[in-house]
Amino acid sequence: MKLLIVNNLSSGYGDGAIYDFMRSFSQDGDEIVVRSSNGTTDVSTFLDDADDFDLVVVSGGDGTISSVAHQLMHTGIPVLPFPAGTGNLLTLNLLSPNEPHALAKMAREGETLDFDFGEITFPDGSTTGFSVMAGAGYDATIMGAAMPTKKLLGPMAYFSAAFANPMPQFSKLRLVIDGKTIETEGIGVLIINFAKLQFDIPVVHENLPRDGAFDIVVMNTKDALGLIPVLFATILDRGGDFPHRTDAVEIYQGHEVYLEADPPLQVQYDGEVSPHYTPFMARLWPQSVSFVVSEEGVDLYGDTTPSLFSQYPEENA
16 A cells, blocks of 8 residues: 655644554555645645555644645545544544554455535635534634643643633624525634534534535623533533534534634634634535544444535535
8 A cells, every 4th residue: 555644743742543454454566655744735735646655644633634625625635534633522532442453454445435514615715624523613712722731731731721811702603604695793613514513522413524504603601600501511412312402502504704803803613713804604525534433433433424415516516
């Protein structure tokens, strides 16, 4: 096999697990090409010849993986997310192992599924992709505040940042979801493809990243304390109780979302805090990215609800 490894040197704890993966994977006749960046070189420049390889392995956090997956949308080139970040929400949602030798075995077996993928377009015409979720407002505040302590605290850095920011910006919000306008207000908006956060906490009841639709969550409280009942409800989801999310959030679905906020809210995507603020447009591309998955991932997502691809034929011709 021919593997291209995109290696973000600055992700996570820098434990070098990707090199254990390489040793475990290698067999007679294999070719492994490693292209590394410490953040200075744009990883998208590593992918010009990606179609010459059987598999692209991306070692980094969710933001790095999404950057590569965005470049490889609609190509059918398989991507193996290698969890080298601090949160690693994509591999958590995919039920992929964290151990390098198990990931090497998974890469060799080569089971793949096509997943939905999100793309954000800003007013200046620039775009970025996201696999798990994007948003504006409170979540971006948490991501930014967690940055200094991520290597020390890991996933707990996000909870520490949340408690340290109890009074986030409250804005008037205007959403246009598949042509329908919604006027509301709140501290933030989440646009969700994969639904689970750290510690296996689901933001919405169902995790359907192959159904052709986003879940859009509006946090319409005036402060972070109003989200505590929602947090308890999401924890109870894991027991199968699926309680109501309370009036602290509004939940919608759609495949195209335009968001304005007054005052503007900062944007994040897959844990990366953007220099951009609202407004922006988020669009879902149904089953446009191929991820290598475990047997558990195939069992969970293989018989999922059919994609809404057929509802948007003109966009996918």
